[in-house]
Amino acid sequence: MNQKIKNIFVAGAISPAFIGEKISAHQSKTGIGGHSIFLGQVRADTVGNKQIIAVDYTSYEPMALELMTAIRETMIEKYSLTCMHVYHSLGRIRSGEICLFVFTSAPHRKAAIDACSETVERLKAELPIWGKEIFEDDSFQWKINQPA
């Protein structure tokens, strides 16, 4: 693997301002015709009679970053992307906050949309990241990812 390992991890929630800045940073890349963005948000599920108020994210970071670098390389080549950015939160993210930001850009929309969608699926299935769902009374359960 020749490509430099890029850090995707952000301490805490991903702010709407950060997302806005990343979009605006692409205005100079005028070969782009379409961006696709996926934002993951922490859901306040109710389990029994308790509500989830936050998710604590942890990761085996070096392995996750190596795998993500390889996924990124594959996606850029497969879909001829102009660029691609991925950010994932670590630490406690409250319900309603953004914990995942996948941003793909290409000359045409289909490549950007397909690459974004495939990246989200692969990232959820392949990266060693764990979410601990915290309830209002401080009890917790380990998050299980849904098929889609």
Place this chain on the structure above:
Amino acid sequence: MAVKIQLFGQLKQITGASELNSDAVDTDGLVKEITTRFPLLENLNYLIAVDRTIVQTNTFIKPGQELALLPPYSGG
């Protein structure tokens, strides 16, 4: 020669440790040893990574290798 094993997620919670030492010579031996020390792990699913790569079959452990036990992922 002891190797260090990193634990994550539910495995870290159950064992109360983010790192363990083991004298196991291969990954099957490691699972046996860990399960004896922490019987609660017997019914848990996890993968073993050697030097950041998942191993699916019994694998010899060499000194200095980076080992990790990984419960099912739930990122995103």
